[in-house]
Amino acid sequence: MDIGTIGAGTVAQALARHAVAQGHRVVLSNSRGPASLAAVVQNLGPLAGAGTPEEAASAELVVLAVGWPQVPQAVAALPPFDGRIVIDATNQFAAPPPHSAIADLxxxxxxxxxxxxxxxxxVVKAxxxxYVQYIAADPRHPAGRQVLFLAGDDPDAKATVKDLTSSFGFAPVDLGSLREGGRLMQLGGPLSGLHVLKQD
Structure with missing residues (x-):
């Protein structure tokens, strides 16, 4: 699978590392241009590359992993998605930590x-x-696999994300729609920041 990332920070890099380990091609992008990511993609290996946000957004599956204030600008010029999947990894911080505030939507x-x-x-929320250290680490532990909550309105898109993240080693748990499930897992919800393992 070809995967693109809009944003190339710690979350995007962690997911890219899982993806290339499973043989997927990844194109990372940021607002500073492909040249700024040369060291990152070299570290990730030959299956990783850098591109423009438009190039990354043309992949089969796209990860949106930018700061909340950057979301409108990051997505404004992207080409039509035509049914392709976007994993939304954002959190609606109106102000970043340590002065965290939740955007009123x-x-x-x-x-x-x-x-x-x-x-x-x-769109699949996941x-x-x-916390990023739990995304970056091997999700397989002696006591079980790291649970990954997800939500979305398209069953087939969720099934694709579940299969992909299961191959990374996570234990995906479907919470339902972007409205009901998304509310549980977004900032301020009861599952935000909850790190649990599933025993197999």
Missing amino acids: GELTGSEFVASRLPGAR FNSL
Whole structure:
């Protein structure tokens, strides 16, 4: 599978590392241009490359992993998604830690807001509820696999993300729609920052 990332910070790099370990091709992108990612992709190996956000967004599956204030600008010029899958790993921080504040989106969940900015995308919320050290580490532990909460409105898209993340070693748990499930796992929800293992 070809995977693109919008954003190339710690979350995107952690997911890219899992992906290339499973034989997937990854194109990372950021707002500073491909040249700024030369060292990152060299470290990730030959299956990783750097591109523009537009190039990354043309992949079969796209990971959105930018800071919340950067979301509108990061997605504004992306090409139509035409049914392709976007994993939304963002959190709606109106202000970054340590002065954290949650953006007021009214009735919308964070991923519903993101989906409204990505016409044609099948958005699956995932990875936002885990601290990055739990994303980067091997999700397989002696006591079980790291649980990965996810939510989305398209069953087939969720099945694809479940299969992909299971191959990384995670134990995906489907929470339902972007409205109900997304509310459980977004900032302020009862599952945000909850790190649990599933015994197999």
